[in-house]
Amino acid sequence: MAGSNVPYHLRPKKYVERLLFCELLSKAFIVWPQDQYIYISMGGPFLSDHKLMGQHFAFNSLLSFEMDEAVVTRQRFNNLNDTPIKCEHMTSEKFVREFPQIIEQCDDAENAVVWLDYASSKGRRTQIREFGILAGELTPGDVLKITLNCSVSTLSGYGNRAVKAHEQQMLMMADLRQQLGDMIPDKLVDGQTISKASMAKILLGAVNYQIKEASESAHNYSISPVSVYVYNDGSHDMLTITCMAVQNGAKEEFFANTGLCLLSDDQAIPEIKIPDLSIRERRRLETLIDEHEENHIVHENLGFQLGETVGGSISSVKDFRLYKDYLPYILISKTIQLPDDILEALETVS
């Protein structure tokens, strides 16, 4: 799938997003027992998500499903962790269809954390529909996350200089309408122009519709969206949404005890933005952020400007302050060639 083979050291925002997901799960596991869970996602050749989850949580089972057989072979080669990761050759369609049996057959787990990490811009409707089917199969305690490609550049008409700007917009909207069909939320497309923000909103609306549809058929529990982000994954803009199946009677208590929040329909979508920094710049920034609470003061003391304008620089300081704790140094050291054994050790530590 597009983007799925890009190494993580080139995708720092994705890395940050994964750590934010871990933090969200940690909050949920204040209430739910984490050793009753199976973690399921696509994994990619390096099984990075599974390794991270294995390190963070006491999951008894981890399962990766991949449609590409070559990737599965690489996964099996890379699968050196203490926690055994089951690597299956399976399409997402088959996984979604067989999900109830997979959980049923898993002796170690009663609940699941599932991440449908779709990188491809093709088949958005199918991806959202698969999410909807899976959402309909959740039981209380389950967590479901979907990541979708929300790049406007993937829409036909984008960058077409042969037509005027408004015609380009019409072509892009028509393409998105055709891709999503009746999944497209009218309220969000009427009179709208296509931008990164509006496209993410439209896709979020389509996902939210599936979440509510699943909730309608759920008995005594509902599927609650709890987190949404957009970020740039190197070459694509991505949208990611996480929801949880929570018992209706225990909902208030669950949110109070975990500190998680239920997202509203018109939720603003935060973007994970991190400025590109040298190690020296980053250390200066970290020191100043520790000393000063106000971003403009940090900017004034930097001795350099992050971006073309003062406003942009202050905004970058703000972004860095927000996400600095999720950024490991290894990501910045990407140009250093290290021996394999050291890399492996570092990977384990990170």
Add this chain to the structure above:
Amino acid sequence: MTEKSEKVSFAPPKSLFVKSLVRDIELDDAILDLLDNCVDGILRQLRKKKIDSSSIEAPYEGFHAHLTIDESRFIIEDNCGGIPKNTALNYAFRMGRVKNGQDEDIETVGMYGIGMKRAIFKMGERAEVYSQDVDDTYSVTITPEWLSDEDDWEIPLKETDKLLSENGTRISITSLLPNIARKFNVENSNFVADLKSEISKLFSVILRKGFSIIVNGEAVKPKEVLLMAPDDACADGHESVEPYLFRAKMFNVDVELAIGFYRPLASAEEIDGEQIEKKTSENAGWSIICNDRLVLYADKSHITGWGTAGVPNYHTQFISIAGVVNFKSSDAQNLPLNSTKRGLDTSSEIYAVILDIMREGIRIFIDYTNKWKGRTEETADDFKGLTPRKLQDIVKRSSNNQTSWTKVRKLKDRSEHAEKYIPSLRLPSKESKIVRISFTKSKSEVDFLKAAWFEDLDHDGISASEVGEAAFDYCAEGLREDEEERDF
């Protein structure tokens, strides 16, 4: 043997109305019935003021209905004039309509007198109907105790103080049934969002004419059926993509009909995709409007002529065809409506006549679609410069060129007037130099060629048909070069 004079009881149990009647109607239809009542109220107001709604662009301007829907209550409040006390005492709360002479000369759709009661029983066990008109202000309260009492068929009408800023009705339903409360929970259900979408389609004409429907604080925007038409409609004899039109007055009903394309023809790939999963067919098909209410939306069944009398069944390739018929009558009984008011009475005489016209119109666009099948890209120019237009606009614009309309002979005896406009669509010349090739290959083979020829390593940017075309060109060019070398 002496004959004993005993009587059998035909009296209905209350549960027939409270529990059984509600099963015949979906929740959204029950709510739409209440909105219909608001519109009927507006028409009565207009009649009082002697305003002819058909002669004004926005006759419903200033009228509104506010719906408040959540898991604990349903409230509809309008400023459409209220229910006169006499009507409330004698008719409005009866189970079924009693002939009383009212509304006989206005274009309402209320016929059976069950809408409000059925909607209340469908949703909850407690309701208050509050009404305020020029003369009276009163409320009627339905309670769970009254609902369960089989013998009590009366409820006190209480006179109250004025509560509303304008004359109208406020129906408040509480003690919602559990299944209804779940649907009304906007956090966990799409019902309210879907209802808004339904209203935007079904009340599109009424909304356009000025009526304002606000659901949970948000105004609903009309979503009308639009057909593509050129700016200069009815250019005599010129080939252009424009709708087939029909208009008539028959059986005391005014009829306007248009059918055409609402979008350019679908490509072969889109059709293939649609066959795997229905995505965008939603707008194709026939929509029927009766007295400004949409009673059928984008129908593709035999009801609207598909798959009957030589018209093929609806197929994805006809995804671009849409039609709309507008029936208007001051006597709702003349309209081809069934009891739910959201369905057609297909056995009515007027509908049988119009169905024939609908079939004639649709054949023109089916023919065009079939003739250009596999060559849809050649029709792109036909659609350039066309604008999506409403039925009324199309008919109005076309009326300017009266010479293009022809009388419908076969309807001469059955109508005051009946005429149609038949467009002239460009069809391909018979000697086509292009043929369509279609074949299937394994995905891995196609991906291999994508990577080899287009460097599309993620197999995302290039379609299978582009790979097929490139393979054909590669093969043909190679053979031609070989041939040239041999000749040389």
